[in-house]
Amino acid sequence: MTATTRWTSRAPKLGFVGYFDGVRGVGVAMVLIGHALFEYLESWVTIVDSFFVLSGFLIVTLLLQESRSTGTINLRKFFIRRGVRLLPSVWLFVSVWLVIGVIGELLDIEGIKLSEIAKDALAAVTYVYHVFFPNGLYMIHPDTQDQRTMWHLWTLSVEEHFYFVIPGLVLLCLRRNWIKVLGGAMALGFVGIGIARLLAYTGPAMAESTPSGIRLAFLQRPDALMLGVFLAILNAHLTEERVQQLRKPIMWAGYAGFALWIVILNLSSGIMEKVGLPYFKYLPDTPAAATHEAMSGHWYWFRFGHTLGAIGFAAMTFALLRFPGWWLDRFFCWSPFRWLGRMSYSLYVWHALPYVILLALTDGDDATPTMKLVRTPIVIASAFLFAVPVYYKVELKVMGMKLRFASEKETLDLRTGKMVETPGQDPES
DSSP: TTTTTTTOOEEEEEEOOHHHHHHHHHHHHHHHHHHSSSSGGGGGHHHHHHHHHHHHHHHHHHHHHHHHHHHHOHHHHHHHHHHHHHHHHHHHHHHHHHHHHHHHHHHOOOTHHHHHHHHHHHHHHHHHHHHHHTTTTHHHHHHHHOOOSOOOHHHHHHHHHHHHHHHHHHHHHHHHOOOOHHHHHHHHHHHHHHHHHHHTTTSSSOOOTTTTHHHGGGGHHHHHHHHHHHHHHHHHHHHHHHHHHHHHHHHHHHHHHHHHHHHTTTOHHHHHTTTTOOOOOSSSGGGGGGGHHHHHTOOOOTTTTTHHHHHHHHHHHHHHHHHHTTTHHHTTOOOOHHHHHHHHHHHHHHHHHHHHHHHHTTTGGGHHHHHHHHHHHHHHHHHHHHHHIIIIIIHHHHHHGGGGSSSEEEEEETTTTEEEEEEOOOOOO
16 A cells, blocks of 8 residues: 555544543542442443443554554554553562462461462463453352452453554554454444343353353453444544534533443442342352353343443543533543542552452451441552552653653653653664
């Protein structure tokens, strides 16, 4: 394909978008509260779908933007940037858990097994956690799930696989002029997985002998990442003039998406159940109830919640991105939310450490409702005690290092929220 016919993105260049930080802040706050009071707020799990949509959108948008400004996508620099950004905090987190495991073995502390921590650590640092210890494991192998200490890292594993596959695929499709085909394939993948879940399939194969990573594959929500990719490609095809012509339907879709997102977030809420409002159980609790036949006869939330939550969030996000300034944008751009958003990766990675320990010391899921309410602010505060030092002493330093591997002449400095000059594309790289 010649330089004169090569397709390029028509979307405005992304700079600092306060909404992105703000929605991450709201999301990580929901994670902290939801993991402390899970039985009351189960459908808050759709915040993971939201993060995946946002991740798919941002990564592909930035790749298309890089291709427009430099003529190509530098995969080497992309992987270095991802590694510098993501690995230090996780490796430190895993190392601390390994030290705890060694101490637990030496002191013979009940419930701390170095062998199980080592399994988690290996799965985490090789980014296959969602393959061996996937989300939803508790319903088919509860004894295995009970021994997990890094249960939340399945999400990072899913994203890492996305990072390995999508950049090269985007580059190939740009070179072959297949970018619309890629967008269509992502849309079909999203719809297909959504239909499969609607029909009570948690994965492509449901036999009891099927490995858990395959049997529960659709609960890992790769479709939300696909929707994010589709949204990025759609956005890249719309000029500012065309978006202005479509302002009214886009805004209506944004409001409807926000309403749908809020509803889905609360349809599997134990609080709603207690006051008699509509309620759908998230997943079955036992292996016997987790067969396809058993789930087909029950309207579990997972059958529709992940799909509709992702759609609502995508519609809301697109409207907020192209038409900033409306009241919802101002809500998400509240400075405490944006500060939480900048801290979100550290909080997400590190909150599980004090949560596992403190919840275990206070009777875990068997605690009384009063105890659960009392301990919630304590465990949330403990998450900040771990995450804040890591953010300021580790993450901020690696964010500065990341700028050295930028592929464009100007890029966003995540430490300040400002566009800065960077080394940019190296002709020999």
